[in-house]
Amino acid sequence: MRLLLTGGAGYIGSTVAYDLMAFGHDVVILDSLEKGHREAVPEGAEFIEGDLMDTAVLHQVFHDIQFDAVMHFAAYIEAGESMRDPSRFFRNNTANTLRLAEAAVQAGIPKFIFSSTAAVYGDPEYFPIDEAHPTRPTNAYGMAKLLADQALDWIARLQGMTCISLRYFNAAGAGLHLGEDHRPETHLIPMLFEAAAGQRKSFTLFGTDYPTPDGTCIRDYIHVQDLAQAHRLALEASLPGTRHIFNLGNGRGYSNREVIQVAQAVTGVSIPVVEAPRREGDSAILVASPEKIRRELGWVPQFPDLESIIGSAWAWKQAHPQGYSSSIS
Numbered sequence: 001m002r003l004l005l006t007g008g009a010g011y012i013g014s015t016v017a018y019d020l021m022a023f024g025h026d027v028v029i030l031d032s033l034e035k036g037h038r039e040a041v042p043e044g045a046e047f048i049e050g051d052l053m054d055t056a057v058l059h060q061v062f063h064d065i066q067f068d069a070v071m072h073f074a075a076y077i078e079a080g081e082s083m084r085d086p087s088r089f090f091r092n093n094t095a096n097t098l099r100l101a102e103a104a105v106q107a108g109i110p111k112f113i114f115s116s117t118a119a120v121y122g123d124p125e126y127f128p129i130d131e132a133h134p135t136r137p138t139n140a141y142g143m144a145k146l147l148a149d150q151a152l153d154w155i156a157r158l159q160g161m162t163c164i165s166l167r168y169f170n171a172a173g174a175g176l177h178l179g180e181d182h183r184p185e186t187h188l189i190p191m192l193f194e195a196a197a198g199q200r201k202s203f204t205l206f207g208t209d210y211p212t213p214d215g216t217c218i219r220d221y222i223h224v225q226d227l228a229q230a231h232r233l234a235l236e237a238s239l240p241g242t243r244h245i246f247n248l249g250n251g252r253g254y255s256n257r258e259v260i261q262v263a264q265a266v267t268g269v270s271i272p273v274v275e276a277p278r279r280e281g282d283s284a285i286l287v288a289s290p291e292k293i294r295r296e297l298g299w300v301p302q303f304p305d306l307e308s309i310i311g312s313a314w315a316w317k318q319a320h321p322q323g324y325s326s327s328i329s
């Protein structure tokens with residue numbers, strides 16, 4: 001199949017692109033490079049630099065190439081930043097998703113796969129969290145994604161395009177060639193590595209008074225290569241109806257303190273940690289129920305344990321100490 005991946009120069013998008021190409025699919029990547037890296041675009045993928053805000057770019061892309069599906073990864077991901085500048089997130093994560101979906105409908109694209117998030121659920125009423133759980137985001141990032149999800153409900157129902165939302169919990173880990181390199185970095189594991197490597201003075205642990213066994217947030221971590229497998233299965237599946245939502249996680253939660261302990265064991269470094277108050281918008285516990293995607297798509301994570309996830313990320317960090325701007329052999 002010929003596929004359009006928006007945000008395909010980013011962390012998850014590039015890993016999915018690499019996986020899809022390994023299974024024989026043709027990939028075209030559209031990315032503004034505001035957050036992505038040209039070096040992350042897999043060899044052999046066609047690359048178009050452009051912004052989803054530019055309707056002329058979208059018109060040209062869909063006019064020139066006939067796609068079998070669109071996978072939409074392009075988004076801002078910093079939940080904390082979304083609470084300081086919500087308009088920016090609604091403009092990019094909501095409005096641009098609708099702009100892309102509209103163009104896909106007009107071009108007759110049969111399938112649209114959306115990179116959604118567990119942040120749509122907010123503070124859980126129960127866990128593990130399944131797809132029937134109420135959606136009450138606690139930050140603007142989650143709300144921006146939820147609004148896009150809700151719009152896709154209507155587009156699928158009224159315009160017939162199959163819309164699949166994959167709600168990630170915490171993506172982590174790395175492959176042999178591609179890894180996590182955000183500027184600035186906001187994710188827990190790579191920030192721990194920066195502290196371990198002396199690239200930051202310490203790691204800041206936000207919130208130690210949550211209603212959890214050790215007082216820190218609990219999250220469900222999923223290897224980015226397992227995410228890629230899930231996207232491929234969703235692409236290739238013949239699903240009944242036009243609207244589908246799947247949670248992507250391992251069904252096991254780890255506290256921030258547990259992640260710190262494993263990171264210290266993997267790196268062999270005693271990482272300096274500074275405790276700080278909670279951040280606005282952070283939920284205490286987010287753990288997925290992945291039973292639906294296992295049952296309907298046959299998805300089985302290959303790297304479910306935290307040690308494998310953190311170990312793969314540390315190997316990539318050692319090979320790329322400054323991210324994509326430099327590497328060592």
